[in-house]
Amino acid sequence: MDKAKRILVTRKIPEVGLKQLEAQGFELTKWTRDRPMTPSELVEHSMDHQVLLCTVGDRVDRAFLATCSHLEIISQYAVGHDNIDLNAATDMGIPVGFTPDVLSEATADIAFGLMLATSRKMFFLHKTILKGEWGDFKPTSHLGMELTGKTLGVFGLGRIGIIMAERCKNAYGMEVIYHNRRANNAAEKALNATRVSFDELLAKSDVLSVHCVLSDETRGRFDQAAFTKMKPTSIFINTARGAVHRESDLIKALQSNEIWGAGLDVTDPEPMAKDNPLLSMETVAVLPHVGSGTMEARDGMSRLAAENIIEFYRTGTLPHMVNPGVLKN
């Protein structure tokens, strides 16, 4: 590089990747406040930088990109990238990197944990202890349900969904069905998974776990019509993006016993309001979007976000790129 490239890092992320970038001669500006930048702060700070290292809370929309079309690369510190207008980035010739795989085990663990916690009402029962309500042994109260031999339905069987399915098959001998646009032959072979229609997924799943990206096609896909088709004994798990389900419809489906329970690591909106009715339901477990929240995964994401930038300036391409078409133009 003739002149050091300047990178705006929009949130505090693990140092490991940032050190790699500094060692390669990049100049870093780190946003240190404990909140995302406002849209105007993001524009203002991006102005004198060639690289944006951003994450899920940053709105990289067409308006932002039109003003900051000087950016040479966007490196997203996340696997999801619905905060970035990809069409706009591609139109402006800006490659976008992301951080897949390194967080798949961690996120599948959260899906698995929420499934188990919901099935045994763990979060609700924990709250009863905090309220001093741990009484005597009651043979018929707060009964959960078992998972052994049940059917897991995966909506979006990709990197994370397949690990969730493996965990469920190995732990509980669950049968795996899935709904994808394209068949996942590897999963069919490894897990004896069966690809089904969306309606079949709804009708047959005892646990339905969402692992898709958020797109025009998946936004609001789990709405009242969908919940009505699910089993009254079923558990809905979402660790992908909150906007894939309609939260008001989910609340109604739980209140009217159309489904039995829900485990959510993502909500709509985020953060969830503390008086949201979901938080007081016996068969609901909610976490504050911590799917990738292990030291290993977050360090791995930091490394990949850095490698995408380093390799772009070294070779002209990114090892983990969301819009490869942009480099052909």
Ligand code: GLV
């Ligand atoms: C987190 O939600 C991610 O997409 O990495």
